[in-house]
Each structure stands twice: as C-alpha cells, then as structure tokens.
Amino acid sequence: MTNNKIKVFAPATIANVTCGFDILGFPLDGVGDEVIVRTMNEPGVKIVAIHGAEGLPLDPNKNVSGKVALEMLKEAKSDLGIEMELVKGIHPGSGMGSSASSSAGAAFAVNELLGQPFNEKDLVRFAMEGERVASGVPHADNVAPAVMGGFTLVRSYDPLDLIKLSTPADLWCTVIHPQLQLKTEMSRNLLRKQIPLKTAVQQWGNVAGLVAGLYKEDYDLIGRSLIDVVAEPSRSILIPGFKELKEAAIQAGGLGGGIAGSGPSVYILSKGEETARKVEKAFEEVYTPTGIKFNIYVSRLASTGARIIE
C-alpha cells in the first residue's frame, strides 16, 4: 500500500472522431471526473458519495467505478477495503466519455492504492469492465485515451492492441453538449449492419489521412480527413442543429469534426485556441435561439490521461 487517500483526475474523451468509428479517441484537458479513494477497514468496495450527477447507483456492482475496483481487487487477490467518492465533471449520456472517465479514474486510483501491480494496458482492460456496466459492451475507444492520454487507436480487441498516436501540440477542441438525453443504444440502432464496400473504402482512406495528418502535424490534412460517411449521415438526425453547428464552426475556421462518441455532443477540432474560441462563439450563436440548454467546453487535446491530483 503506497497511500491511504488518493484523488485522481480522469479526462473527458471524444471517441469515434468522425472517420475513426469505434477505433479512435482523444482526451480533453481539464474537463473530466475525479475519483477519490481511501482505504477502509472491512474488505470490499463502498461508494460513499457521488457529486455532480444524480441517479447514478451507489451499489459497487452497478456503478462503473465500483465495478472496476471490484474486478481489480479480485484479480489482485487483495482483501483491501476501498471507500470511493466520485465528483462527476462530465454529464452522463453526453457522448463525452462520462462513464469512461469514472472507469479510468477508478482503475488508476485503485492501482495506486494497491501499490501499482498493474500496467497501463491492464488499467484499460479494467476500465473496459466499467464500460460493460454502463453500456453492455466493453468498448475501449473512450477508456484507452482516458487512461493513456493523447490520440489513441484501438487497433484490435482480440488481442487488445492499443496504440498511442501523435497529438499535435496546437490541436484544440470545442465541444457543445446540448442537454438532451440520447442513449447509446438508440444511436447505435441507427447504424446499418452492412455497408457498401465503396463507402468503407472512403472511410478508411480518411482514417489513414487523419493518422498521417497527426504525425505530419498537417492541420489541413487532419481537417480534410474528418469526414464520416458511415455513422454521421444517419446518427446526426438525432442532434438538433447538427448541420448548422458544423457549418458555422467551419465558417469560423474550425478544421472539421462531427458527433462526439454517439452524441448528442458535437466536437470541432481547430488549430490554436483563438480559432477554438471562435468556434465556441459560433456554436453559441446557433444554439442560443433554440432554447435548448447547452454547455460548451474549449480545451487543448490532452497528452496525459488519468493522473493523481492530490
């Protein structure tokens, strides 16, 4: 045991990243959840409080952070007792990796409490168990960047192969979260199970362009590659003003973007903070007249993932 109280921050993440459906994700800087863990006398996991969001379960088997902690204790064969407290900085159901942040934060924090028996890939694997609780499917495209930091590729699940890609230093993200409930399943049901080969080729051409753009720090290429011909055409209809948001953002100088995760948030990448702030303003101008409540986040892409803050 290295410490008996640890506070961990885990960032919000944008998965899919337009052309990179189910394989790409990146973390935001300064937006995320906090997970506070303390040792307690009786073995097991106890969630003592959740701040900043309502209706999340305190039962550790049903709570994403709790489940992650339980799985880690089990695999480590530890009889440690862990008390957890969660401070949600990300709205559940926003498409900004809310459950992934709590899962990644828990994985990181519990590993510290246990004296770091697990490596980074293990932490992603445990955090995926949190995703399984949240959505029924152990996706890695949010938890991998939330744990590892930077633009992250899930190349394959079997075996799990996670690649930390390059993240250009001047890449900024503007995200608007319209306060609508949109279940992942609902958004997922809009996807066709079969797609034309021609469409798939277009998509992987753009995936290749995006990855090349990240390494070349070619912001224009990144922008040109942010085209989604697979999910966005059907999913975007669930997001009020999607087209208008995107058009206004591009007009304001944004490179490109689309649906954050499975929505309803919409993200735009920009070169530099100044443009990212212009995109924020453009988003506000589109959304204010609708009367729909919204939050906007402007952030550099984070090169670090979950980390101890206290």
Place this chain on the structure above:
Amino acid sequence: MTNNKIKVFAPATIANVTCGFDILGFPLDGVGDEVIVRTMNEPGVKIVAIHGAEGLPLDPNKNVSGKVALEMLKEAKSDLGIEMELVKGIHPGSGMGSSASSSAGAAFAVNELLGQPFNEKDLVRFAMEGERVASGVPHADNVAPAVMGGFTLVRSYDPLDLIKLSTPADLWCTVIHPQLQLKTEMSRNLLRKQIPLKTAVQQWGNVAGLVAGLYKEDYDLIGRSLIDVVAEPSRSILIPGFKELKEAAIQAGGLGGGIAGSGPSVYILSKGEETARKVEKAFEEVYTPTGIKFNIYVSRLASTGARIIE
C-alpha cells in the same frame, strides 16, 4: 523543349497493401518499366517498339503509355511529335502495377519533353488515364506511388488527394509472381459489394495501425496491422499455395503481407534485407514442387518514383 531523347524508369508497385484496399501502395526499388521518348517531326504519338512483353498494342489510343502521352499533348495544346519505346520489366497481369509503371513512366517522360508544364499531381492524373485504358477504371493506388515514390495514400478521388506517407528505411519487400493469368475483373468479381460494419471497423483499425507503424518506424506494429478481412478471404483462393506462401514467409521472419494488387503475386514485408532473402527462400521452397513457373523479386521499398535514367 528541354531534351529530345529521354529514358525514364518507373517502378513496379504493390497496391492495396493488405488492409489498405484501394487506398495504399508502395514502389519497389529497381524493378520496373523503362519508357524512352524522342521528339519526331510530325505531331502526335507513335509507339515504335515494346520490348519484354508480347501482345501489347502499338496503337497509342489503346496503349497505356500512348494514351497518357496523347492526353498530355492535348491538355498542353502542344503539336509536339513523340516517338515512344517501352521496355517492360514487369509482366502484365502480375499484380505488380505493370500498366501503372508504363503509365507513370510515360507521364514523367512526356512532361520532361514538354519542358515540365505539369506538377506531380497532374502526372498522377494523366497516368490514371493509362489505368483507365488498362482496366476500365482510373485507379490511382499504383500510379501514385509509381510517380511520387514511397508509401502513398489515395485519401480521396473527388477531389484527388494524394499523401506521401513515411517509408521506414529498413523496410524490404519480397514478391513472388506465379506465372498465371489473372484478370483484375475476375479478382474484382469475387468481392462483395456490401460488407459487415464490424468487418469494416476491423479493417480501418488495421489501416490506422499500419499508417501509425510507418511513422513510428514500428516494424512489429506494421506486421500486426497487415491483416485483410475484406478482400483476401475471397480473393486468395485464386492463388495456388497462398496460405502456404504466407505461413512459410512469417515462419522465415517476415512481418506480414498478402496479395499484391489484385494478384496473383504475393508480397511480404520484412525488416532488413537478410529476412527478405529468407522469405525468398521460403517462397522458393513452397513453389518449386508445384511446377508452376514463378519469379521472385527482393527489393527495398523505393522512396523515389519515376525518374530519368538517361
């Protein structure tokens, strides 16, 4: 007019590159066609000789090099007369970009004769007209690397967006060309027009991994990413001994590979010449007992494309 006789070499190319179906290609070093151009007195294009291959048309409208030259003269509004001679180093129908090499070589050579009015992207565009003559479709995945050199991405056709990717210096290729006729159309007919979304996601995960591997010079990641779940499963049945070739090559230390273009050639990438030579030997051992005639080429990946050699 900068010169009145020019000899150009244009490399053989491997397109598709397993996971990069229809978007990726790379050139070989030292294997390719030669295109010799001379000015002549009467305007137009005349193909005076084709060495190294039989049955190719001398009519410039039906010959890939001739067609490229005609299109260039037309666009340049030039009344130059051009005599062409071709030395085929690549067997037509091998899957090693035979028509692309002749097209790229012609585009490069004619541009020199005309005093370089066209840029690199124009040359690819003209060479694509040669591909249209050869197969009915103006593909760019062979002609782009044949013109530009290095690992090349065709991100999109409309607009045409060509990206020169990174090519690790120690990346070698072993190609076996079984001397079987295999028409591109035949191979293309084996492809389904629709693919499962899940399959497509696997493929673009590998595309992203391959591109990242090229930039990171991570040979192991390159190898892990060389998986084709789209074309290879159906197309490879047309190639005798495909599985055996691949297994023997991996056993010999090769990173990975698959069908070259639409076949019947099979390529394997290796780190370093020594391993590439071991793969050559493994190929020989698999193919010698079959009685099928074959050629094997071992080459570093070329970072340069079409170029003047005389």
